[in-house]
Amino acid sequence: MPNEKNKRLYLILGRILIVAALAAAVVLSGKFRGFMNARGLFFVLAGSVTLALASFSFPEIGAAFKHAAGARGERGDVRISLAFWEAAARNAWMSGVMGTILNFIVALCTLSGGIADVATRMAGSFLATVYGMVLAVICAVPAWKLGEVLRLEPAGNVAETIRKPAPVVAKSIRFENVLGYLLFLVAVAWTTFKPVLGMAYLNFSPFDWVLYWPSLLVVVGGTIALVLFVGAAVAGRVLTPALAITGLVGSLLGFIQALLGIAGKVISTVSAGITFVIASCFMAMLGMMLVGAPLEDRLVKTGRMDKPSALSRAAVYVFPLLALIFLVVALILVITPIKKG
Amino acid sequence: MKKEKPLAVDIDGLLKDALHDDLPAEAERRMQRRLAEFKGMIERPAQHPATSPARFWQRLFLPKDRPSAVRWIFNKQALAFLSIFMLAVGGFLQAIGHRSALAESLTSLRTSVSVADSIRQSGFMECRVQMAAKEGVRSDYVIRWIQPGMTRVDVQKDGEVRETLWITNGEVVIVDPLKNLRQKFASLKQIQDSVFQPVLGFLSPALLAENMDQRWQLERFEQKTGSHQGTLTFTNHEKGLFLKMIVDLDTFLPVQISRSRLSAEHGGPAEEVMRLDFTWNQPDLSQGMMLPETLGKNGSAL
Numbered sequence: 069m070p071n072e073k074n075k076r077l078y079l080i081l082g083r084i085l086i087v088a089a090l091a092a093a094v095v096l097s098g099k100f101r102g103f104m105n106a107r108g109l110f111f112v113l114a115g116s117v118t119l120a121l122a123s124f125s126f127p128e129i130g131a132a133f134k135h136a137a138g139a140r141g142e143r144g145d146v147r148i149s150l151a152f153w154e155a156a157a158r159n160a161w162m163s164g165v166m167g168t169i170l171n172f173i174v175a176l177c178t179l180s181g182g183i184a185d186v187a188t189r190m191a192g193s194f195l196a197t198v199y200g201m202v203l204a205v206i207c208a209v210p211a212w213k214l215g216e217v218l219r220l221e222p223a224g225n226v227a228e229t230i231r232k233p234a235p236v237v238a239k240s241i242r243f244e245n246v247l248g249y250l251l252f253l254v255a256v257a258w259t260t261f262k263p264v265l266g267m268a269y270l271n272f273s274p275f276d277w278v279l280y281w282p283s284l285l286v287v288v289g290g291t292i293a294l295v296l297f298v299g300a301a302v303a304g305r306v307l308t309p310a311l312a313i314t315g316l317v318g319s320l321l322g323f324i325q326a327l328l329g330i331a332g333k334v335i336s337t338v339s340a341g342i343t344f345v346i347a348s349c350f351m352a353m354l355g356m357m358l359v360g361a362p363l364e365d366r367l368v369k370t371g372r373m374d375k376p377s378a379l380s381r382a383a384v385y386v387f388p389l390l391a392l393i394f395l396v397v398a399l400i401l402v403i404t405p406i407k408k409g
Numbered sequence: 410m411k412k413e414k415p416l417a418v419d420i421d422g423l424l425k426d427a428l429h430d431d432l433p434a435e436a437e438r439r440m441q442r443r444l445a446e447f448k449g450m451i452e453r454p455a456q457h458p459a460t461s462p463a464r465f466w467q468r469l470f471l472p473k474d475r476p477s478a479v480r481w482i483f484n485k486q487a488l489a490f491l492s493i494f495m496l497a498v499g500g501f502l503q504a505i506g507h508r509s510a511l512a513e514s515l516t517s518l519r520t521s522v523s524v525a526d527s528i529r530q531s532g533f534m535e536c537r538v539q540m541a542a543k544e545g546v547r548s549d550y551v552i553r554w555i556q557p558g559m560t561r562v563d564v565q566k567d568g569e570v571r572e573t574l575w576i577t578n579g580e581v582v583i584v585d586p587l588k589n590l591r592q593k594f595a596s597l598k599q600i601q602d603s604v605f606q607p608v609l610g611f612l613s614p615a616l617l618a619e620n621m622d623q624r625w626q627l628e629r630f631e632q633k634t635g636s637h638q639g640t641l642t643f644t645n646h647e648k649g650l651f652l653k654m655i656v657d658l659d660t661f662l663p664v665q666i667s668r669s670r671l672s673a674e675h676g677g678p679a680e681e682v683m684r685l686d687f688t689w690n691q692p693d694l695s696q697g698m699m700l701p702e703t704l705g706k707n708g709s710a711l
Contacts, residue, residue: 182623276510282503289495339515405526
């Protein structure tokens with residue numbers, strides 16, 4: 069039996085090594101330099117890891133890896149591992165889009181190297197989403213596998229689970245959760261501040277880039293209003309969809325303003341509209357990643373919720389996609405010149 | 410009197426007895442799993458009364474044991490008022506044009522893109538270039554984009570034309586009327602004459618637009634309220650230059666460009682070294698403007 073266990077472990081390590089060697093060969097060949105965005109990659113990896121820490125404890129994360137590697141466990145533990153891998157896939161996808169938004173904002177605000185360079189960097193910021201998507205698929209594989217394990221679990225194990233119900237984490241916030249939040253904020257700060265660290269003269273503080281008060285007030289105010297409407301009892305469950313809805317409403321309002329600016333050929337109005345769109349997406353995503361998603365994870369972990377609602381899943385997967393489309397439209401609006409007679 | 414049955418009925422056993430071997434194994438497994446989940450759901454809240462987020466929210470909205478100030482802050486009505494207030498202030502700030510670094514960057518970028526595009530589209534202009542005096546001698550230039558692909562540059566000293574440069578369909582000719590010299594070059598890069606170096610970036614719409622796109626680093630855009638003109642500022646750190654471009658916002662064409670040395674102390678402009686005044690007029694297509702076949706006095710065509 070231990071031999072079989074070792075064999076399986078070596079098999080997994082071998083696969084990881086092969087994938088790592090392939091990835092290293094691709095990077096070192098230099099032929100895909102255009103597809104490399106180190107800052108985006110860092111943010112996706114750091115964001116995914118820190119957000120996992122924010123929602124799960126070290127033993128839960130360890131168990132999730134063991135279950136993904138094929139180890140057997142009690143139904144309750146496997147259910148938590150499934151929740152972990154689902155959350156990891158979601159976090160990777162959201163971190164990718166968030167990395168894109170952050171890099172897009174930084175590229176817009178650090179106007180170095182001429183218009184062509186700014187446009188290239190804005191386009192390059194979309195690579196973070198690709199990294200996030202790839203990582204999300206990698207994390208989704210164990211989730212699918214564990215979902216199947218739970219579905220096909222033999223009756224004997226179920227009976228055992230009835231006798232020994234799944235352990236519930238009594239502590240609401242653990243040390244690693246706080247650490248996860250802090251490290252995530254550090255990753256956001258590093259992505260924002262790093263490009264300007266060497267600059268001698270700055271017109272603005274980097275905080276001005278990401279902290280746009282009108283969007284912050286609209287997204288937070290709208291979310292509180294929605295949660296109050298739905299009721300406190302289900303507040304934890306509706307927070308993510310509420311943030312996505314207010315972010316979407318804010319973005320649409322911003323687009324209307326930008327379109328009015330284009331019609332009136334007033335560049336400042338177009339810029340204010342686009343800023344509102346980008347900042348609304350950023351604020352809503354940040355709220356979903358820092359508050360909404362971890363709250364839901366804990367509800368699922370403690371068994372107070374079987375799984376995230378369909379609306380919540382739609383919010384975490386569709387809203388980032390919409391944010392991405394909004395960024396593409398914003399990029400097109402920025403680099404399209406205004407014609408005047 | 411009827412005796413009450415004990416509550417702990419073995420439902421599983423009863424079901425098994427009643428439906429013995431009637432169900433396929435998979436269906437039985439699924440049913441048991443559902444039952445287990447249902448039991449788990451019933452048992453858990455009793456074992457772990459309202460820990461974590463739900464309790465936090467309950468406390469947030471029903472804070473009976475909190476001090477009055479905290480109770481007021483987390484009161485439902487107070488939160489409702491706060492949310493409406495935040496929405497109203499957010500909307501108001503957006504409507505009045507809240508100043509933001511991101512919006513200003515977007516405005517600068519979009520204006521610069523529009524100006525570069527307008528320059529690229531333009532076919533003709535006249536530009537008077539004033540250089541800072543060197544050892545008491547001032548040299549000025551007149552650049553004319555006569556038609557697409559044709560440019561003439563006159564170098565003037567003390568009001569007299571000293572040298573003239575023509576670009577016609579990629580061919581470059583420099584004429585010195587005083588020395589009666591005529592030099593031909595295949596491209597602008599071959600010109601060694603330092604006299605023309607300061608204006609090489611302004612010899613065609615494409616060159617000027619390319620400088621804006623690739624070489625000059627955009628700093629910011631400023632516009633005074635009600636004015637139809639705005640100022641774009643650029644820096645060229647390679648050459649240590651600071652450029653200020655006044656733009657007509659009706660046509661998105663430059664009116665004036667002033668070039669200064671970049672101050673090492675504060676990164677802003679120091680002394681002005683060059684000023685260009687643009688007139689976007691109809692081209693002068695008279696024979697005197699064209700490249701002469703032979704040379705007469707002052708480089709004019711014979």
